[in-house]
């Protein structure tokens with residue numbers, strides 16, 4: 015499909031005789047041999063690869079079988095099978111860059127909020143400029159005979175009648191380079207390794223609103239092997255936990271404590287510092303705050319990526335600090351607080367009532383007493399109270415159903 019057949023690479027008919035194939039190979043190999051044609055390296059590899067298979071009657075027969083079925087059923091051709099087994103055929107498409115180097119990059123929530131430019135020093139491997147990635151002078155290079163300059167050896171292992179399994183192994187004679195260089199002629203700089211290490215500085219730009227696990231790709235800034243394009247350098251952002259905020263999508267979630275008077279009468283005070291370090295004067299004047307309620311501050315969340323003017327919300331989970339157990343309200347306070355009216359029926363029933371009194375137990379005490387019986391847990395139909403007990407379901411729900419808490 016995308017790869018040319020071995021026959022078209024060698025420019026022969028599929029019915030070509032062994033002699034015709036050999037002649038075609040010789041003509042093309044002379045034309046494209048890297049010694050004569052510096053641009054021909056890829057083509058030379060392709061030709062050698064094709065010849066390697068078509069010159070061997072057994073391999074050719076297997077190739078014909080796979081090739082034909084591949085053409086009819088869109089199934090894998092031999093090339094595709096090699097490709098999928100070995101992570102891409104080296105000679106098929108040099109412009110494609112299947113591998114990229116992944117590097118974790120630790121960032122703070124502040125970095126993701128404000129955006130940041132970072133300069134990083136790193137080392138990359140690039141073709142040796144002294145020998146142009148050849149490992150020695152071109153005149154002393156010899157194509158490796160056992161692998162035909164490919165650097166690897168393809169073979170077919172017979173699995174059963176008519177069943178072949180492609181195998182590829184690194185050529186032992188040239189250690190995969192496709193070339194052999196006499197020891198004394200090896201490049202002095204790279205010692206025949208063909209690559210050298212270069213110090214490089216790269217700039218990474220983090221845009222405001224980027225997320226944990228997001229990738230920042232620097233095209234062509236990774237290692238480069240001789241004759242190949244440089245790989246991409248990819249940084250994966252890893253956000254460190256923040257002392258104040260938990261990020262959920264574009265929203266920020268924080269916790270704060272208010273006292274009972276503030277819950278009942280409202281408040282206006284500096285409760286938090288935002289991600290720029292500015293103090294936030296949080297005001298809530300109308301309406302009582304009940305246990306478990308969350309203050310939603312519109313537009314104080316994370317900037318949305320690519321629309322940094324647009325921001326998510328800040329959700330402040332409020333913990334109401336009640337007075338100590340032994341605190342006694344003054345009769346004046348009791349008189350001022352709203353009270354539930356007694357119904358007449360209650361007064362009639364009081365004369366016949368059994369006198370009981372209670373001791374307040376904490377919510378966790380209650381939970382540990384009731385958790386022993388799964389039945390009591392299942393019987394609790396009303397989950398409103400623990401809706402915001404943790405950041406789990408409650409908040410997920412919140413952000414989906416009410417992405418915006420602008421006051422109506």
Ligand SMILES: [Zn+2]
Pocket residue numbers: 142143144145146147148149150201202203204205206207208209
């Ligand atoms: Zn060199």
Ligand SMILES: [Zn+2]
Pocket residue numbers: 158159160161162163164165166185186187188189190191192193
């Ligand atoms: Zn070799």
